[in-house]
Amino acid sequence: MAFGSFDNKGASHTVSEINMVPLIDVMLVLLVIFIITAPLLSHSIKINVPQASSQPVEQEPKTIDLAVDAQGQMFWNEQPVTSDDLTRKFAAEAALDPQPELRIRADLNTRYETLAQVMSSAKAAGLKRLGFITRPGSSDAKEAGPAGAEGGATLPAN
Template sequence: MAFGSFDNKSSSHAVSEINMVPLIDVMLVLLVIFIITAPLLSHSIKINVPQASSEPVQQDPKVIDFAVDAEGQLFWNEQPVTLDQLPVLMAAEAGTDPQPELRIRADVDTRYEVLAQVMSAARRSGLKRIGFVTRPAPSESRSPAAAGVD
């Protein structure tokens, strides 16, 4: 493999091979740098940290079960309430720590207007955690028609 010669008789064509020597030199220099700096990075300083003997406080988050039936009747933890009582109840719960989660269960035939009023009252009172309780739909694979059974 001749890269060049002083012979003018040979045809001058471009060398199509990549010179790997500079790349290998750079890689070896980087390897040496990492070998030298790696032990310095794992050096640690011993510090005496104060010890505390307290245990973490276990707080169980409270859950408010709110239900709306098909007729639009409201239930706060299974107790019937009116729409006018909701802001007072929600404001009292919003001031507690940790703030409870409001879980709304609504009948399929419940009017959206009632749910919108409940969610609006919850936001105005300061409740931040609002969720909906749903029931999973029956899967099609369980029905006899989907399984091909007549």
């Protein structure tokens, strides 16, 4: 929009400024609309909800300690067990609610095949919680590789 002056002494030039009046009018209208509608949007219904005062039942999770020695002999909570008995015990423990956690403690020289068979029969029976118990190794075993793993890692079975 070009504005002129009353004195025509110089060349006419255009003034390029933003007209703020319409913008301010629109903002004021929006502000009034929001002020009016805001209390209408926050409506609530008051109801009396019953309060529960019971304590949750805390159950001690049962664990099964399965030890496997270097010769492949298995021990269920320190009692010797055969592989056939082991399968039956896995099925009986899988039927319990909540299921106990099976913790496998194997000798350093136990064959992987034996451990794989134990884990697969536990999974086939339906046990879902499986853990491994290890003990800290010496500094030589740590440098040698994963045989000297530290801590008691618990891994979920798929």
